[in-house]
Amino acid sequence: MIIQMKKFGIILVSRPSGKEAWLAFQPVLNEISQDEEIIVDFDDVVVLTPSWADEFLTPLYKRFKDRVKLQNTNNPSVSATLAILAKQ
């Protein structure tokens, strides 16, 4: 499945909104079949921060591990955020 991040907003900065996105998306994630890939698409996202990403991407990775793939990560705030999270 593809998760289009822009559907959560194009300025993704605060922890509460990241957490809210994660919780709201649970019903969809619960329907994913066992070996389906999860593609996270950052197309059209203007701003992403580690605070938001830590509430959404960190638990997503924890749950689905290497089934998570990222695409359209060339926005500088997206790539800077991913670089910081990768150091954790």
Next chain:
Amino acid sequence: MQNKLISIGRAAQLLGVSIDTLRRWDLAGRLQSTRSTPRGHRYYLQSDIEQYLQDVDTIARRWAEASQAIEPKPDVYCQTRDVFQGRLEQFQSRLSRITPLTTVSLVTAVAGEIGNNSYDHNLGNWPDIPGIFFSYNIRTRKAVLADRGIGILTTLKRVRPELASAQEALKVAFTETISGRFPEARGNGLKFVKSIIIDNPFTLYFQTGNAYLYLKQYDRDVIVQRAKTSIRGCFATIGFEGLL
């Protein structure tokens, strides 16, 4: 002298904006005029114009340092995160008129991270005024964020009781992954801010307590110094003069 009234034309000239802009600002409450009658001509108090012309960071610093707690003016006051998110979106949209999206995204991310940090660490604990002061000046390429919260030392002492000064706490906040909200695994925010500032033509002044740091492009070390005056919460100025 301070309360001399000046015409809208003169005010526009002093501020370097059009009369129409001043009318819009008046309606939006950003810079309010005085009228003799409801339909009369708009006049401005000289003191209001002078204050508007002052650096955004001077006004914010004064607010953050003041012993007496006063709510900031509504156009710069973000009592809750929702208000801050709205203003941040407005900031992003205004920035995108002067600079490419790549830069807009980084400056907005830095401001967003610093501003949200204030709410994350002070929720339920604000000593007097809840929320933050957020203002910017596109003309001078500057954004300022301040809070009257508990400050970084108090926050980090919860997980690092051995921290003895604001200087040590500020250094830790910008160089180590540590969270003042244990047991949550977090604490990347200010490292992220640092990584963006040193890789781009931006500057950052950040103060908490009597400790401050100044970061600019290509800096590798975080040098924390002692400030002349103390701010209980946090005060940050982001400069993007490199985009002029």
